[in-house]
Amino acid sequence: MLDKFERTVIGVALLVSALFIFCLFYAMGAKKGNVTECLPYDKSYEDARVSQVDKNTYQVFYVARMWNFEPSVVYIPVGSEVDFFVTSKDVVHGFDISEKNVNLMGVQGAVAKTTVKFDKPGVYKVTCHEFCGTGHQNMQAEVIVNYPSK
Amino acid sequence: MHLSKPIRNIILIELFVPVLLLTIGIYHGLMQVIYRAGVIHQSSFAKLDYYQGLTLHGVINAIVLTTFFAVAFGHATIAFHLKKEPNYRASMLSVCLMVGGTLMAAWAMLMGKASVLYTFYAPLKAHPLFYLGTALLIVGSWVAFFDWVTIYSKWKKDNSEVNTPLAVLGTLVNFTIWFVCTLAVAYEVLVLLIPWSMGWTPTVNVSLTRTLFWFFGHALVYFWLLPAYIMFYTILPKLAGGKLYSELAGRIAFFLFLLLSIPIGVHHQFGDPAIGRGIKLTQSILTFGVAVPSFITAFTIAASLEYAGRKRGAKGLWNWVWKLPFFDKNVYLFGYLINGLILFIFGGLTGLVNASYSLNNVIHNTAWVPGHFHLTVAGPVFLAILGMSIFMTSQLTGKKIFLPKINTIVPYLWTVGVLIFSTGLMWGGLLGEPRRTNLGLTYLNPESELYNPYWVITTMLGLAGGGIMFAAGLLYFIVFFGTFLSKRTAEPVIDFPISEVYHTEKRVPIFDTFRPWLVAMGVILFMAYVPAIMDTLNNNGKKAPPYLPTDPAPVISTIEKK
Ligand code: HEM
Ligand SMILES: [Cu+2]
Ligand SMILES: [Cu+2]
Numbered sequence: 028m029l030d031k032f033e034r035t036v037i038g039v040a041l042l043v044s045a046l047f048i049f050c051l052f053y054a055m056g057a058k059k060g061n062v063t064e065c066l067p068y069d070k071s072y073e074d075a076r077v078s079q080v081d082k083n084t085y086q087v088f089y090v091a092r093m094w095n096f097e098p099s100v101v102y103i104p105v106g107s108e109v110d111f112f113v114t115s116k117d118v119v120h121g122f123d124i125s126e127k128n129v130n131l132m133g134v135q136g137a138v139a140k141t142t143v144k145f146d147k148p149g150v151y152k153v154t155c156h157e158f159c160g161t162g163h164q165n166m167q168a169e170v171i172v173n174y175p176s177k
Numbered sequence: 178m179h180l181s182k183p184i185r186n187i188i189l190i191e192l193f194v195p196v197l198l199l200t201i202g203i204y205h206g207l208m209q210v211i212y213r214a215g216v217i218h219q220s221s222f223a224k225l226d227y228y229q230g231l232t233l234h235g236v237i238n239a240i241v242l243t244t245f246f247a248v249a250f251g252h253a254t255i256a257f258h259l260k261k262e263p264n265y266r267a268s269m270l271s272v273c274l275m276v277g278g279t280l281m282a283a284w285a286m287l288m289g290k291a292s293v294l295y296t297f298y299a300p301l302k303a304h305p306l307f308y309l310g311t312a313l314l315i316v317g318s319w320v321a322f323f324d325w326v327t328i329y330s331k332w333k334k335d336n337s338e339v340n341t342p343l344a345v346l347g348t349l350v351n352f353t354i355w356f357v358c359t360l361a362v363a364y365e366v367l368v369l370l371i372p373w374s375m376g377w378t379p380t381v382n383v384s385l386t387r388t389l390f391w392f393f394g395h396a397l398v399y400f401w402l403l404p405a406y407i408m409f410y411t412i413l414p415k416l417a418g419g420k421l422y423s424e425l426a427g428r429i430a431f432f433l434f435l436l437l438s439i440p441i442g443v444h445h446q447f448g449d450p451a452i453g454r455g456i457k458l459t460q461s462i463l464t465f466g467v468a469v470p471s472f473i474t475a476f477t478i479a480a481s482l483e484y485a486g487r488k489r490g491a492k493g494l495w496n497w498v499w500k501l502p503f504f505d506k507n508v509y510l511f512g513y514l515i516n517g518l519i520l521f522i523f524g525g526l527t528g529l530v531n532a533s534y535s536l537n538n539v540i541h542n543t544a545w546v547p548g549h550f551h552l553t554v555a556g557p558v559f560l561a562i563l564g565m566s567i568f569m570t571s572q573l574t575g576k577k578i579f580l581p582k583i584n585t586i587v588p589y590l591w592t593v594g595v596l597i598f599s600t601g602l603m604w605g606g607l608l609g610e611p612r613r614t615n616l617g618l619t620y621l622n623p624e625s626e627l628y629n630p631y632w633v634i635t636t637m638l639g640l641a642g643g644g645i646m647f648a649a650g651l652l653y654f655i656v657f658f659g660t661f662l663s664k665r666t667a668e669p670v671i672d673f674p675i676s677e678v679y680h681t682e683k684r685v686p687i688f689d690t691f692r693p694w695l696v697a698m699g700v701i702l703f704m705a706y707v708p709a710i711m712d713t714l715n716n717n718g719k720k721a722p723p724y725l726p727t728d729p730a731p732v733i734s735t736i737e738k739k
Contacts, residue, residue: 030680033423033476040472044465051461051533060535065453068718093729114450117731118724119298119383121448121542125609130448130538134383135300136719137450156542156611158228158294160301160726161220164619167627 063131063139072114072138077101086110087170089153091120091133094162096153105148105173114138121156124170132157148173178257178671185573185669187268191249192566194276195242196657198283202237203650205230210598210643213614214636215621227615228292228726235295236286236311239554241279243401244314246562247355248275248321250404251348253569253671255325258342259332267324271317278313281306292726294613296394297370299386302723302732305374308366315359322352340684343427344411344673350431351403353695354438357702358396365389373723376732380720384451384713391442392706399438399467401554405561406430408514409478414676416511417501419485421676426477428688430470436698437467440705447537451716456709457534463705464532471525478518484679506581510674513564516588520556520595524549527603542613544635545606548599555595555646560588563653570660575669579659587653594645601638610635 029037054060075090075097085107090097091114103109113122115133122131122139126149131139145151155166180188205225211217212227220226225233248271252263284306285291291307329349333341341349365386372378410427414420421427443460446452486497502508503515527549530536540546571578578584606612610632614620619627621636687693722731 029423029425032480033426033473036476037469037473040469040476043472044468047468047529047533048462048465051536054533054535058535060538062447062454062457062535062538063450065451065712065716067716068451070718093724117721117729118301119387121611123542123609123611125543128538130541132446132448132450134387134450134717135721136382136717137384139448139450152609154609154611156614157298158231158301158613160724160729161226161228163228163613164615165627 060128061141063141066138066140068114068137072112073116083107084109086112089113089122089133089168091115091122091155091159091166093117093160094155094166096120096122096155096166096168099168101168101170103145103170103172105145107172108142108144109170110140110142112138112140118159119157120159120166121154123154123156124151125154126151145170145172178260180256180573180669180671181262181265183265184252184256184262184268187272188249188252189570189573190272190276191245191252192570193661194279195237195245196566196654198237198279199242199650200654202234202242203647203654205234206238206650207643207647209234210636210640212617213621214640215617215623215633216640218617218622218624220615220618226289226292228294228613229286229289231613232292232294233283233286236282238559239295239401240311240397241282241314242562243554243558244318245275245279246566247351247400247404248272248318249569250407250565251321251325251352253673254344254348254407255328257671257673258345259328261328261332263321263328264324267320271320271324274313274317274320276317278310278315278317281310281313283310285310296390298390299370299373299381299383300721300724300731301726302374305371308371308374312363312366315363318352319356319359322356325349325352338684340424340689342411343424343431344407346428346689347403347407347410347431349691350435351400351407353691354396354403354435355400357698358393358400358439361389362393365393380722382713382717383721384449384717385710387446387449388443388452388709388713391445392439393442394445395442396439398550398554399434401558403431403434404565405514405517405557406474408510408561408565409474409518411676412674413478413511413514414481414485415674416508416514417482417485419481419488419676420679422477422480422484422679423682424678424680425682425685425688426473428685430473430477432688432694433470433473434467435694436701437463437470439698440702441467441532443705443709444532444537447534448541452709452712456705456712460705460709461532461534465529468525468529468532475522481676481679504585506585509578509581509585510564510568512585513560513588514557516592517557517560520552520560520592523596523599524552524556527552540606542611543606544602544610544612544639547612548602548604548606551595551602552599556592560591563587563591563657567653567657567660569671570657572671573669574661575665575667576660576663577666579656579663583652584656587649587656590652591646591649594642594647594649596642598639598642598646601635601640601642604638605632605635608632608635 291303491497
């Protein structure tokens with residue numbers, strides 16, 4: 028059977044994997060990192076819009092199409108918490124706000140959702156990072172934080 | 178061992194055809210880094226569109242080359258170890274299906290009718306022949322596998338108390354994984370996509386097609402990798418001048434792959450809507466399970482190499498490393514395999530980032546991802562294929578290797594290139610640089626509103642590394658085709674170097690039988706995937722008509738027209 032060294036190595040490998048899995052839970056718990064929520068779909072998600080829930084809470088409903096996002100520019104006061112909802116009206120699109128680790132897929136017939144807090148002012152780019160046809164490289168939107176409203 | 182001429186020729190075709198196509202794949206690899214670095218700001222170059230070329234790059238390099246090679250190497254492995262030639266008619270049918278399918282798909286891609294990338298995500302629509310061709314390629318590989326299963330069953334009847342040779346075990350495990358995972362993609366393609374692309378069915382469930390694709394897609398990466406693992410276990414220690422530290426470790430590793438390669442595909446869909454968090458978390462954790470056989474392999478191979486180094490007179494703790502035959506042109510295969518292993522250290526570690534559930538949000542679909550997988554598929558997998566394709570060609574034709582010194586340095590040059598290339602892409606990914614994007618048109622075009630200066634340095638590194646990779650690829654082609662075209666000097670044979678085992682081990686029956694493992698595989702698969710498929714069926718509220726990549730309006734199906 029396996030010798031002493033090999034048993035040690037398998038033990039260490041299991042331990043290291045356990046450590047990684049612990050880190051994964053730590054990131055979920057302490058850092059509140061999570062993947063998209065899984066919501067039931069209805070047609071209302073195909074209306075692109077921004078709505079203010081209360082003073083510091085916003086909801087943005089994005090609709091991705093070949094080859095733009097609607098709304099293409101969103102203004103948010105600094106310090107707000109924002110729910111992003113993303114769906115697609117045609118092919119699969121990506122939805123990436125790199126600085127905030129927002130990373131969702133826009134799929135027709137389904138809706139992805141995540142929540143982010145914007146503490147720092149700035150212009151946050153939303154980049155489509157899934158190939159969606161010949162205009163894919165043009166597909167970017169902006170979230171402008173702490174901008175005088177339009 | 179001597180092989181009959183028809184079988185030799187079938188194997189040689191299975192090496193020659195994909196390497197010929199690979200010239201396109203490698204050419205467009207270079208073009209991709211050129212476009213992405215903003216050296217050119219065009220949607221196409223020399224009549225080849227960026228995304229059309231990227232489709233060719235992905236399909237040829239990652240599907241055609243790897244599948245053909247796995248079959249060619251499988252034929253040789255089974256024949257050599259079980260001392261029985263594959264059945265001629267089955268092998269002929271298999272190679273015809275594979276070549277025919279590849280030609281169909283290649284036609285569709287080259288005509289620009291299938292620029293949907295190698296993942297062909299619906300509702301982007303490709304030409305039906307693209308789907309059909311890919312399906313035939315896969316079915317062709319099944320035919321070869323079924324034949325090996327018959328050969329093996331006969332062999333096992335006569336040798337029930339003898340351990341199955343490790344290379345044969347690895348080959349059978351690998352093709353079992355392949356057969357099971359390709360069932361899902363065959364269903365996706367034949368039942369869902371072909372009728373839909375022909376206009377017979379109006380719409381498809383996009384979430385379902387993506388989930389079926391990734392049921393196949395992750396196992397695909399193990400299908401690429403296991404032929405290389407077989408070489409690491411059964412050939413590399415011998416080339417190094419030593420012995421395999423433990424054969425049992427290899428058996429355990431292969432069976433763990435059988436259990437865990439498939440039920441983790443949802444880790445490619447962490448960002449997808451319509452699949453619940455619980456399923457994603459479960460499959461993320463299972464992914465760490467599949468890291469265990471790779472840890473085992475890393476130890477076993479390192480121990481085998483250390484033994485080889487010490488046999489060559491190494492003293493002290495690390496000196497054995499420098500005693501290994503890195504630049505010995507007689508064992509050039511060592512260079513190909515060891516460089517692959519070096520790249521794989523980084524490939525494996527970066528892969529753990531991708532697998533880590535919410536951490537995946539940092540890098541998903543950014544340039545990090547191609548940065549990572551060029552350290553795996555364009556690392557150990559590709560280098561093992563390059564080295565072994567030259568080895569097998571030279572043996573099966575009885576020809577000497579053309580330019581053996583150049584052949585020896587190819588893997589080193591490639592490795593330097595990939596390390597630079599992947600550093601650039603992974604760094605870019607951390608800065609949000611998207612993958613699958615013709616950056617030169619907008620993000621790396623100073624004239625464009627979308628210009629992003631942060632990605633200049635990262636894409637330049639990609640260009641530098643990609644240029645070196647291209648040069649190494651070119652040298653490989655010269656050696657490969659040069660060997661093919663030179664004069665025969667010896668009898669054609671197939672003789673793999675075979676590592677002896679360091680420990681004498683007793684046969685452990687459970688690691689020499691398939692049935693219980695197949696049952697366990699089925700159970701795990703069922704538990705991991707039934708909920709995922711149910712989610713896509715329940716949560717996706719609207720099916721989608723087909724779209725061409727060039728047009729935001731859907732293709733009107735013939736049904737609606739009537
Ligand atoms: C000269 C050598 C190569 C260069 C310069 C190169 C470069 C690249 C680049 C820049 C990308 C990303 C393009 C994008 O996302 O926009 C890419 C994608 C890819 N490469 Fe390579 N590559 C090379 C060789 C290989 C090899 C040998 C393999 C596999 C055996 C491979 C497999 C892939 C795959 C599967 C993709 C993903 C395609 C997709 O996203 O649809 N590449 N390559
Ligand atoms: Cu898009
Ligand atoms: Cu995977």
